Amino acid sequence: MLLNGILPLLIAYWPIVLISSLAAFLLSNKFWKGLNRYPGHWLAGYTNWWRFFDVWGRAHQWTLIRLHREHGDVVRLGPNVLSFGDPKAIKVIYGLNKGMVKSDFYPVQQAVSKGQRLPSLFSTVDEEYHAKYRRCVNSAFAMSSLVNYEPLVSSTLGVFLDKTQEVYASTGRMCNFSQWLQFFAFDVIGDLTWSKRLGFVEENRDVDGIIAFLNSFLSYAGPIGQMPTLDLLLEKNPIRLFAQRIGLSNAVFPVTLFAQTRSAERFSSIQKIKAFGLPEDEANPRGVDLLSKFAQATHDHPEFMNDTQILTSCVSMVFAGSETTAISLSSIFYFLLKHPRVYRNLMRELDEAVATGAIEARENKTVSWAEAQKLPYLDAVIQESFRLHPAAGLILERIVPAQGMDILGDFIPGGTIVGCNAWILHRRPEVFGADVDVFRPERWIEADPAQLKEMKATMFQFGAGARTCIGRNVSLLEVYKLVPSFLRRFEIELEHPEKEWKTHNAWFVRHSEFNTRFRPREVPLSQ
Template identity: 70%
Template sequence: MPSYWPIVLATSAAAYLLNNKFYKGLNKYPGAPLAAYTNWWRFFEVWGQKSEVTHVALHKEHGDIVRLGPNVLSFADPKAIKTIYGLNKGMTKSDFYPVQQAVSKGKRLQSLFSTTWEDYHAKYRRCVNGAFAMSSLVEYEPLVDSTTDVYIERTKELYCGEKKQRCDFTRWLQFYAFDVIGELTWSKRLGYIEKDQDVDGIIEFLNKFLSYAAPIGQMPFLDLILEKNPLKLQLEKWGVNKKVFPVTKFALDRSGERKDEMQKVRETGIVEKRPGRGIDLLTKFNQAQHDHPEFMTDAQVLAASTSMVFAGSETTAISLSSVFYHLVRHPKVYAKLMQELDDAAETGAIQQRDNNKVSWAESQKLPYLDAVIQESFRMHPAAGLILERITPKQGIEICGEHIPGGVIVGCNSWVLHRRPEVFGADVDTFRPERWIEADSLKLKEMKATMFQFGAGARTCIGKNISLLEIYKLVPTFLRTFEIEMACDDWKTRNAWFVRQSEFYTNFKLRSVPREVPPRDPVFSKSQKSILSSNTNHARHYAASRSIRTAWQLEEMGLDYKVEFSERENGKAPQQFKDDSGDALGKFPLLKDGDLTVGESGAIAEYLCEHYDTSNKLLPKDSATRVKCQRWIHASEATYALHALAILYTRWFGADDPSAAEKIEQGMSVNVCKDMDFLENELAKSGGKFLVGDSVTAADCMMLFSAQFILARQLGVQGKKWEKINQWVKDCENTESYKRAVEKTGHAL
């Protein structure tokens, strides 16, 4: 070799490195020293599987903008989220994502997650958006319940029986997440829970795949050499180098089993409901193929199905592990959450079901559960790298800085979730109370900074399904088992997703919920009542019809006290029956001196007749009075009757799901007619309330019925009544109703 070649090579290398260092003027942004010169720094950093720790440390040291590569910037300011991930900003996904594309018969499978083609993504998302909408959750809930039942029973067998063993909880939760996704996508579990093993090596394959994709994605050209080499892909097309991803094989097998059924859906667009079963995603994807034949192909249906397993199971399992880990590591939080769950069960806010299952609707009314889950998302988000985007050709301003075109930019949820000015100085502490203590503005800011599902048009499309699984399993599992840590700590590794391992636990069945202490009266001292000194009081069961009586008493300005009674095995206690003089023991009960009045409708009329001297709640005008009386009686005789028929069918119809479904469908027609009538009457009322601009006994009685139907989705799934929803808000915003809620603790 001529003597000048070493000089040429050294000079070329120096020029290359210096060009990287000063590339597009990005040298003004600090970061790890080597990161400015070469992408090999971030390749080996990600290879080390602790990138989230490094990114947090770099931003802590250098500030809001950190250089991670010659052409890569990471942003820590939450204001960057809207700019980088917002709609119509001209940002596109980087080449990091195609590395994660599955391959079938030598062809890449474009998915919503991995495609970099924005027009393609927009069309694809429009086709399948309905399958992932919040309104579709009610259709998927039976599928989640089916897997949850099996999961709870298998947990009892494996970890609570005679041969009970220590549980590798992260692994066990991953089995749950995989089987739920199988049920949701194909109406068939993959078999993890029943077999207690990695079926077809899918989890092992995903681990290896993500461990490959994370570092290779930092230098995507390597993927074109190693895995998506054009020669390898061509050999696959010819069948010489046959390679099928195990998830793809499972998807093809399941689709093949239902070939005729799906063909009918594609041809007609009609979906036949199966008794006791929800509509799965495979059906929804084929329905989208019928609705959009010009775009949705068989390959796209396959890609949509397989991507559910890739993305849906991994992130959900990580989030579930985070919730349970932080609970067992923080006993006071654990105890406080159990208090909320037991209280909710005691008051009827959580219905009693097989395996202590909690419905989606019920879970949304448990504020401390929500705080625990949000804090778990904050402490341990699933993704551990920046979500890369490429700036538009003309450049863009991000957080006051002009960033040139063609630069890779992004945010890391691990960095965003540890912003002290957003979440408080104790950002490294697991403290769910921060979500309850925050005022409305602070809460809005905190939620806007949460990045566990991404943001903007590319927000994780399966977000709602993941939330459905998490919000249902966590309270269900906690109500069934006591969990104890059986290790010093877990281990984590960041291979794109920050997976946990060696989180060992012991389980013990909760034989009965802990004893709930008797509730104290709202008023500890006797109060002089304008009805009868120290004698007028209402016997009350929280979350019951007695909110009607309390609200009416508040509207009339009458003094009263509340005594609480707890149900015993779901029934009124004997003392309550003795007090009422009625063996039925019905709630609520009003005592006025020596007189006892039962049934909420009778109480409403009694109070109006004896104490509504201004005829405010039951007007004198004959037509208005008759209308009010009709609502008083319709609230129970019509609205509650039809709704309870559905509720009882859900409770007791498990032995004959087909008959139960028919009953619910039939009664749903009646409930919808009832609600349509209420909607029309509100439109004609001439004011905010049922018979004008003032609250009457009609509102006091009917509000609970409407709330009850809507909160428990009794025959009104997917239906919306604008006037009813506004009326409910207006009623709930009255000061009298707020006082009644405060005194009774009422919550649906």
């Protein structure tokens, strides 16, 4: 009876009912658990659609910088999303045993194989699963393992330098430097993971369209991650995944297929390692690759590490191991070319190091990891590039535990998504100086020990806490070897010095229109 009386009213006044319901929903968002006390864009408190469209605009990092400079240390980005700009929030949000878990932003980036998600160390939101997984593979990424990987990086580096000479320096051709560096990063990942370059550099092309796929996928994941339920309607549609599981659809992520194909080429040797472990008495001058280390982890932890985890680990190397490193390399070279004084100072340091024997005068002009560690100005240039252009352009989201918690004197209710963004943290004047928007490597040399410690603690390009990027040491190995080696071998010029490059924040802030020309470098007579 009650329904019979209400239904005609709802039909008769449906516009009013609809508008009233929408208004109630928006107001509920606005005042959700008292978060209306935090400033931000006026639309952010009402709906996540504001955040979605701002990220879709590919310049979200600049929006965040403007909002934090206008409103202060805490900015509201959505009905239940807060961005923290104070570096002291890092330990609170990302510290150990804080009860924080990753948000649903991360599973959007999971690869798929045969209808099954492949949760990686990066994309899983299950902290127990992450802890077990990390214990299995941690040794493969430890700093002590770099000695095993350097021969593999050196192998690709030599080919990259020679190919640069052949294709660009000797012909005068213009180079899309960002893409060329990404080709290098991909071939390094091939050598590190499968002991085989994948052909990006030798063939000077995007093998199997993997880079194009990654660019497209990250451009999807960035904005969709702001409203993860959209992913369940699109890429991770349950019906679509079910069709793959029962064989009605053969769709597979190209990156997954790429990793499966590369790993299948090593099937027999990997099976032996899984069964018997890596031979301890067998020297390998080229180093032990990551696929072998992952197989060793299966031998050591058969209760957890299986073929799916091996595949997931390889896919993760392709997903994250190339994009972020290529972005970092591009940034370093771009800032050098835009600041000739810094370029000259760095070249002076390199030349003096060769003259004094700190760098061995190799025929191909490469620089070893150990040698690069002795170059303070090189380190300052790299750190300053990391500071001004960190790869990740969105906040690293975490969910406040149900009981709520205190973050820098404010009680934040449970269920709130909180996070920090490296683009904000790296521009704190009280940490880095008043000229935070200026590329000035000298700040890393001039700082006293206490200030330097604070600066390093604020750097967030690899994240922080238990979820710090596990591949950071591998990335640093590539960066510290390639930059000085390339600079010793070639002189670099911008094709259009008057132009600024373009950035595209697709979760990782990549670049375009970074065009250069190279010529063989004339070594000073003192060498």
